[in-house]
Amino acid sequence: MKKMMLSTLVAAASLLAVAQQAHAGATLDAIKKKGFVQCGISDGLPGFSYADASGKFTGLDVDICRAAAAAVFGDATKVKYTPLTAKERFTALQSGEVDVLSRNTTWTSSRDGGMGFMFTGVNYYDGIGFLTHKKAGLKSAKELDGATVCIQAGTDTELNVADYFKANKMQYTPVTFDRSDESAKALDSGRCETLASDQSQLYALRIKLGKPDDFIVLPEVISKEPLGPVVRRGDDDWFTIVKWSLFAMLNAEEMGITSKNVDEKAAKPA
Template sequence: MKRLKFAALSTTLLLAAGTVQAGSTFDAVKERGYVQCGVNSGLPGFALADSKGVWKGIDIDMCRSIAAMMFGDAEKFKATPLTSQQRFTALQSGEVDVLTRNSTATMIRDTTLGLMSTGINYYDSQGVLVKKSLGVKSAAELDGAAVCVLQGTTTELNLADWFRAHKLEFKPVVIETSEGGFRTFEAGRCDVVTSDKSQLASLRASSATPDDYIILPENFSKEPLGPMVRQGDDEWFMVARWALNAWIEAEEYGITSENVDEMLKSNNPNVQRILGVSGDMAKGLGLDAKWAYNIVKQIGNYGQSFERNIGQGSPLKLERGLNALWTDGGLMYGWPLR
């Protein structure tokens, strides 16, 4: 009994220590002077470093929003490129402060990894990319196909579920990165490649011959993608959550990087609260009253980031679809800043 009690006490102390460590992120980031974000190792439109080492993409803008919120400077961040196998371990270990990498929010990830999603910045679905020369119009025609699939992802599970449900066979060709998988696919080592449709569109756009490929119409799954942080760290969780919500709210109220200074004079109480003109929204976050103003001024609102990185103003030319504002028939719905 004594040994059991001692073991229980030790477990309690370990959990308490873990909570204290997890809860120190906000202060650690402030002291360090920049936000360390885990990002995709290279996905055009979402996270990609150019020839000068400058990172760009909608997931990078999410990271920059947190930096602007914390320091008033969107450039006070560092990006750590992570593969799908590395991403969760890097966040768990404290190597990164937040995962602003295309990662699907699921129950298992929220309940078994010691991590949690802070919201959704892109609603996606899983599909398959094929060469037009294959002559396939539907995934139902892929019985016996060799499929390139990322290891250690929900993509693997969704692929198996879909083929099993449709009583089809497939041969998995396991890959470690999206870019490597696309090269494997181009080389003919697999017949098709499966991933989130946004990733497939990104890979196709970066190809030398994008018109040679099509994304089939079937949706294998729901893929709500968004930032993740460690559990037991409420203060830091709130920062990541409200950075995203301010981004979306700014678009809904028509606040852009171009007109944000003029909008400081707005009589709309919602706009006044978002931009820190009235109310005391920042007090509970421990930040400057202009935290949301800094996000919009330096990065723009959600719609602006979407447009330049993955929308019609980008090589990907993705439609807003589910990622349109709720007022436009989409799912993007910012929580009220009040």
């Protein structure tokens, strides 16, 4: 365990050296030239990327951006954030508007193999579920036959919901929205009978509703959604930095390493 811990620290520290020495990749060279990482994040999802009253972003996905900036510059604050909807996110990455997409995005074969992207790993395992009104008295998603379903456009939720209803021989009416907050408001107002999304997003959206306790997440999880950061193909150095920044964070969390005790942990003999 101690050897793993020390190797994690060495790997994290060596990222800065890699970033300082590498010049082959267009993305990494552009990042170093402008002096910051441009990071694509969600348009407001508590726990993943969310701005407080002062405009400071925090969350799991934001931490990935900060770690990559620390690896390149030795300074986790050298990040600028671009909030993106699900429909906007891939175009923003393909066009170079952002350097990395750290936005609760599902790793799929079509995205990894057919869109010019590379996923650097998984930072959260999720699955699609359904949020609905308590007053409806539903106990299972299999009772949703004929329901109106709110879905965020540009997500694989659309396909997974269609497959689930077809497999269970049920009918439904999809109502799509560009932004997650819009779909939550539609559920709150009664325009939709249920909201389909990753379960983590359902719980995050529920706390933003007028009366969160009036809603429940049904027990079924109808898909596997490995979420993680994404970069463009063509810059192996930048891919390596984002990947190992993620790995270092995962191992450090498992081993209880924080910014406050990292020097103490590293000083202990293996």
